Amino acid sequence: MGTIWLAAVTALLLGAPAAPGDAVTVRREGARLMKAPRFFGAACPGAVAPGAVVKLLEVRKGWARIASPGQGACWLHESAWSDRTATTLSGTGAGATKRDVELAGRGFTEAEEARWRGEHPDLRAAAAAVDAHLEQAPEPAPAEVSRFMAEGKIGGAP
Amino acid sequence: MSARRAAVALAFAALGSGCATLKSLPGADLLDPQNAARIGQNLGTMAVSGELTKTASFDMAQEHHLGKTVAAQVLARLGGQALPPTHPASRYLRDVGTVVSLAAAELRQPDDRPAPLRGWRFIPVESPSVNAVGAPGGFVLVTTGLLRAARSEDELAAVLAHEVAHVQRGHTMQPVEAARKQEQLTSGLLAGTSDKLNAFFGAVVSAGADVVLDRGFGKRNELDADALAVRILAEAGYDPGALSAFLARLDGPAAKGGFFSRHPPPAERVAALAGVTPAPAPDLRRARLARVVASLP
Numbered sequence: 272m273g274t275i276w277l278a279a280v281t282a283l284l285l286g287a288p289a290a291p292g293d294a295v296t297v298r299r300e301g302a303r304l305m306k307a308p309r310f311f312g313a314a315c316p317g318a319v320a321p322g323a324v325v326k327l328l329e330v331r332k333g334w335a336r337i338a339s340p341g342q343g344a345c346w347l348h349e350s351a352w353s354d355r356t357a358t359t360l361s362g363t364g365a366g367a368t369k370r371d372v373e374l375a376g377r378g379f380t381e382a383e384e385a386r387w388r389g390e391h392p393d394l395r396a397a398a399a400a401v402d403a404h405l406e407q408a409p410e411p412a413p414a415e416v417s418r419f420m421a422e423g424k425i426g427g428a429p
Numbered sequence: 430m431s432a433r434r435a436a437v438a439l440a441f442a443a444l445g446s447g448c449a450t451l452k453s454l455p456g457a458d459l460l461d462p463q464n465a466a467r468i469g470q471n472l473g474t475m476a477v478s479g480e481l482t483k484t485a486s487f488d489m490a491q492e493h494h495l496g497k498t499v500a501a502q503v504l505a506r507l508g509g510q511a512l513p514p515t516h517p518a519s520r521y522l523r524d525v526g527t528v529v530s531l532a533a534a535e536l537r538q539p540d541d542r543p544a545p546l547r548g549w550r551f552i553p554v555e556s557p558s559v560n561a562v563g564a565p566g567g568f569v570l571v572t573t574g575l576l577r578a579a580r581s582e583d584e585l586a587a588v589l590a591h592e593v594a595h596v597q598r599g600h601t602m603q604p605v606e607a608a609r610k611q612e613q614l615t616s617g618l619l620a621g622t623s624d625k626l627n628a629f630f631g632a633v634v635s636a637g638a639d640v641v642l643d644r645g646f647g648k649r650n651e652l653d654a655d656a657l658a659v660r661i662l663a664e665a666g667y668d669p670g671a672l673s674a675f676l677a678r679l680d681g682p683a684a685k686g687g688f689f690s691r692h693p694p695p696a697e698r699v700a701a702l703a704g705v706t707p708a709p710a711p712d713l714r715r716a717r718l719a720r721v722v723a724s725l726p
Contacts (some may be wrong), residue, residue: 400509416528425665
């Protein structure tokens, strides 16, 4: 019973699994376009940026083959487009004022983050350091990962 | 049961459930006849609208914004000095962390959190404590003390795998979503009573930092993260026994504070990983870590 409930909630939050013919919008920054349905190994040239809409031709265990003219088969993992549905909890009490509703419905937005930063000037340096890593230290490209694994003889790396 | 009695009963049930916001309220305020009547009305309204039974869920953009602020607060509490992204230790940590996170992605379960919106970030922090912290949004902070304590790249990968497992399994967001639901109940039930609402974001950021730094995610989730970490190591091609090796070596006096303070005792964790035998780490991966450690300030 618990498993069924969990599966139902998961499906509700994550949406139905993608199927061939679906068009999905890429959300994740640095999504990897691979030549086989696996994160390790050879990558397709080019990239898919957040906001790109891609059509799924074949779906296999979390991976989808996508149309990629001139590049043969390229595979994109569902983590590139999957997301959770944010629930809106408004806390609509009978006597709720506009401010009550605003506070209760508050989500974690860029504006909210900025407000928090403004109220914590003592954390400005720490926030800047996190920003620096966010902007200047993106995940390495597939070729760099392969090179790092090969140099360290990690697993079956060539 | 009258609305007032129902409201008071619910309020006290919430008090007993550990809701920090409700706990901070003086009981006398809740028992005030006008407030209690208002809470009763609010309860009815929320029940009819469905707000009472809604679950709290954040999408990955919201998790990202929260995670950035939690990471900043954790960094400040660890001393505030992150190594710059161009430092060799930052690059190395990023490379090991990426291998680990890709292996974790290969092992994703349907109920796992989706991938971090802007990808994983592995941030080295100058601190002598042996500590690593996974925050919402895929931010993983690792102290230079931990880099020095690891004997090989495989042991470092084991710690990163444990933290990545927490984030991917959703352990870092569970307390946030629970707090969000409690906040919604509080604000909804107390609407119109008097000015009792707190700014939610700031409270959750503080609570989030407390959980990832001090309180941990509970024994069950910690052992779950250990078990997944072993599978991640195997998937990546690192030694699956590296986590046991790291924990066993740092058991005893060394296992005080930091990474160990919010986890079950190392001996218990090693016992739970019985059957996973450490293998000698390849020399070149020991040397690779040693070169990075030599570059630390």
